[in-house]
Amino acid sequence: MLEPIQTITIFQKQPGPVIFSPGQVIFEEGQLGDCMYGVVEGEVELRVNGRIVETIEAGNVFGTGVLIGIKNRTYTAIAKTECKLAYLDQARFLFAVQETPVFAIEVIRNYSERLTRLRQELLG
Numbered sequence: 001m002l003e004p005i006q007t008i009t010i011f012q013k014q015p016g017p018v019i020f021s022p023g024q025v026i027f028e029e030g031q032l033g034d035c036m037y038g039v040v041e042g043e044v045e046l047r048v049n050g051r052i053v054e055t056i057e058a059g060n061v062f063g064t065g066v067l068i069g070i071k072n073r074t075y076t077a078i079a080k081t082e083c084k085l086a087y088l089d090q091a092r093f094l095f096a097v098q099e100t101p102v103f104a105i106e107v108i109r110n111y112s113e114r115l116t117r118l119r120q121e122l123l124g
Helices: 004-012 090-099 099-124
Strands: 018-020 025-027 033-040 043-049 051-057 078-079 083-089
Touching: 033 043, 043 083, 043 099, 051 099, 083 090, 090 099
Parallel strands: none
Antiparallel strands: 018 083, 025 078, 033 083, 043 051, 043 078
C-alpha cells in the first residue's frame, strides 16, 4: 500500500498547484465539485456545520467524494495555514488510477477512514 507521501507524488506531477492563504475557503459544504486535492504543503481544516472535524496535513488528500459519485461536497475545507494544494479532475484521476492501481486503493482507504471519522463526529 502507498504511504500518504507517496500518494501525493501523483498529485505533484500535475500542472499548477494552487496556493491558499490562512482562512481562505477551498470549497464549501453542499457545493458541487469537480476535483480532489492533495496537500503538498500546509494544513487544511475540514468542517461540518461550522465545526472542525479534522485537520489534514501535507501528504494527505481530500475532496475525493465528488470523483466517485457524490454530487455535493460533504464538508467545508478551509486553509488553516498557507497551503500549496495540487488537484486532480475526473480525467486525471482516472488516468492515475489506470497507471497506478495502488493509488486507487490508497485514495479509497483515505476516503473510507475520513467518512468513518465524519460519521462518528456527527453522530456523537
